[in-house]
Amino acid sequence: MPPTADSAPVPTVERPVDTATATLERQRARIRAAQARLAAFIASTAADVDEVAGEAEAALRAAVSSGAGVERVSAELELSPRALRAIIDGSVRLRNLHPDERLRSV
Numbered sequence: 001m002p003p004t005a006d007s008a009p010v011p012t013v014e015r016p017v018d019t020a021t022a023t024l025e026r027q028r029a030r031i032r033a034a035q036a037r038l039a040a041f042i043a044s045t046a047a048d049v050d051e052v053a054g055e056a057e058a059a060l061r062a063a064v065s066s067g068a069g070v071e072r073v074s075a076e077l078e079l080s081p082r083a084l085r086a087i088i089d090g091s092v093r094l095r096n097l098h099p100d101e102r103l104r105s106v
Contacts, residue, residue: 031063041098064088
């Protein structure tokens with residue numbers, strides 16, 4: 001007996017929605033991680049400023065490369081898009097922006 005319209009499988013759209021949701025969650029997680037790394041950078045000391053700055057730079061790059069993009073990441077982290085681009089492309093070292101002048105690169 002051939003399938004009827006009532007017995008034919010119904011295509012679902014759950015998979016793309018789940019993928020989109022997972023992508024957004026991954027982006028949010030990367031942005032939160034960048035936010036945490038930036039907070040650690042601001043609280044860093046002379047003993048750990050280089051390491052923490054590198055971790056924060058890597059977290060910023062990961063947040064942008066997650067698909068969130070520069071505009072969204074900069075808005076959520078309250079950074080200018082221009083400053084964020086300069087940090088992630090390496091033209092400005094994050095350490096040079098440390099709020100404590102004594103911890104900036106020489």
